[in-house]
Amino acid sequence: MVLGRLTEVPRPRLVGWAILVGALAALSYAANLSSGKPPSDVLYQWSTAAAALVQYGIILAIVLALARGIAPAALGLRRPDSWGKAAGWILAALAAIWVLGAILNIFLKAGEEQGLVPDGWDSSRAAPFVANFVVVAMVAPFVEELTYRGLGYAAVRDGYGATAAIIVTAIAFGLAHGLVVALPVLAIFGAILAWLRFKTDSLYPSIILHGVFNGAALIAAVST
Numbered sequence: 372m373v374l375g376r377l378t379e380v381p382r383p384r385l386v387g388w389a390i391l392v393g394a395l396a397a398l399s400y401a402a403n404l405s406s407g408k409p410p411s412d413v414l415y416q417w418s419t420a421a422a423a424l425v426q427y428g429i430i431l432a433i434v435l436a437l438a439r440g441i442a443p444a445a446l447g448l449r450r451p452d453s454w455g456k457a458a459g460w461i462l463a464a465l466a467a468i469w470v471l472g473a474i475l476n477i478f479l480k481a482g483e484e485q486g487l488v489p490d491g492w493d494s495s496r497a498a499p500f501v502a503n504f505v506v507v508a509m510v511a512p513f514v515e516e517l518t519y520r521g522l523g524y525a526a527v528r529d530g531y532g533a534t535a536a537i538i539v540t541a542i543a544f545g546l547a548h549g550l551v552v553a554l555p556v557l558a559i560f561g562a563i564l565a566w567l568r569f570k571t572d573s574l575y576p577s578i579i580l581h582g583v584f585n586g587a588a589l590i591a592a593v594s595t
Contacts, residue, residue: 380441385526387437392523392543395430399549411490414589420502427506427514434518446521447574457576464567464580468560475556492593500593508586516578519544519561520568537565560584 413419438446451457487507493500519540528536544561545554564577571577 379529380445380522380526382530384437384441384522385530388518388523388526391430391433391437392518392547396543396546396549399547401549403549409487412493412496413487414489414503414507415493415496415500417499417502420499420506423503423506424510427510430518431514434514434522438522441522441525445525446517447525447568447572447577448521449573451571451573451576457571457573460567460570461576461580461583464563465583468563468580468584471559472556475559479552479556488588488592490592504586504589507589508582512578512581512585515544516564516574516581519547520565520577521574524565524568533569537562537569540565 443449489500523540523543524536527539531539541558541561541564544564545558548554548557550557564581567580568574568577
């Protein structure tokens with residue numbers, strides 16, 4: 372993907388990114404308030420995967436349009452200086468997410484609010500589940516990381532510094548899911564992903580961590 376040669380994200384791109392994530396948050400809260408909790412078999416439906424692909428395709432197109440003319444490295448699309456160190460940071464971040472999530476879940480029961488994780492395995496509908504698994508564990512992490520820890524992180528960092536970038540993108544990521552009880556958990560998840568982006572100066576470790584976390588959650592749900 373060739374996005375140009377600018378090493379910093381121009382300030383107007385930050386405005387465009389803010390409008391995008393603000394719209395995503397508003398749409399998510401409106402959808403959740405109007406439709407309520409999704410059916411327990413939502414990830415066993417072909418329509419779920421199809422709708423998600425369309426949604427992520429639109430988001431990706433907007434992000435790429437906003438990122439036009441910006442060097443890939445500025446968005447974090449570069450190899451970490453050391454994959455060995457990056458792997459260590461990924462494992463540390465994953466452990467932190469699981470520990471903090473488990474602690475917060477005692478008080479918040481955040482995992483029950485979104486309602487996407489199936490109750491168990493249904494072999495008769497394995498194909499649509501695999502399609503949704505690919506979306507949740509591969510497509511979603513790539514698009515969301517490029518949106519928040521890629522363009523968003525770079526835009527906020529270049530204007531206000533890395534600490535502000537971690538905080539702002541974490542809150543934006545949490546709000547984009549349209550949840551109330553789970554908001555603290557999602558914001559912490561987003562902050563850890565942004566911290567990983569900061570530590571490795573690369574978006575790829577964040578994408579890997581995000582994908583592993585989502586995939587592990589789905590596998591655990593249908594294995595128990």
